[in-house]
């Protein structure tokens with residue numbers, strides 16, 4: 001299920017703008033990796049290149065390789081739609097389909113992939129995905145109600161259920177709790193801790209406590225100035241990054257001196 005990701009010499013461009021330069025990193029299977037750094041340093045841009053999501057932005061392109069269990073995602077023979085099925089994404093704002101029922105929201109990704117699925121298999125998949133996202137108990141009696149009838153935190157867990165329903169190996173999360181209240185945030189963090197038993201997780205967060213709580217490894221990105229590309233400054237075990245980082249800029253950022 002879970003797979004490791006090996007990024008080598010990755011550069012990302014928006015047209016002529018060089019947004020991220022020369023990133024190499026290894027992301028272990030069944031681990032949580034946090035991407036941190038000041039606004040504009042390229043965290044989201046980098047994250048999107050891990051499932052070719054940046055390709056939906058006109059002019060965005062990469063150089064370098066992203067290898068998932070031996071397969072280069074950028075090999076011309078690889079289908080980007082298949083990549084996004086294998087590597088799911090959860091965004092900052094919960095984005096369930098508002099008029100679609102809770103159950104249909106869970107199945108939305110599966111249906112988009114044109115997979116035929118019997119009624120009883122669909123019901124099973126809805127249940128296991130909602131259980132996986134820690135939402136089942138709260139919604140099991142109202143699966144036919146619209147996705148928009150849920151609270152923000154529940155909607156985000158519904159989006160996680162939708163992401164895991166397609167059985168990806170990797171989950172990318174772009175500030176998944178930043179629009180949520182503290183209790184929902186903790187629920188998402190608990191869920192991330194459980195999900196890493198089955199998935200490789202990469203999460204962008206601005207919240208240092210959250211990075212320290214949920215991740216095994218932390219990668220610090222920085223940008224030297226406007227118009228400059230973001231770069232990976234250092235990456236290490238989260239505990240080391242937060243106690244004895246090697247680079248002064250990491251320490252300054254983590255301790256709140258900038259960013």
Ligand SMILES: Nc1ncnc2c1ncn2[C@@H]1O[C@H](COP(=O)(O)OP(=O)(O)OP(=O)(O)O)[C@@H](O)[C@H]1O
Pocket residue numbers: 014017019037038039040041042043044045046057230
């Ligand atoms: N669609 C786009 N077109 C052109 N430039 C973009 C686009 N998206 C992002 N950028 C630029 O790329 C750089 C990196 O942006 P990105 O959003 O990846 O940073 P970030 O570290 O995730 O920031 P934040 O923490 O504010 O979300 C920035 O200079 C940004 O302005």
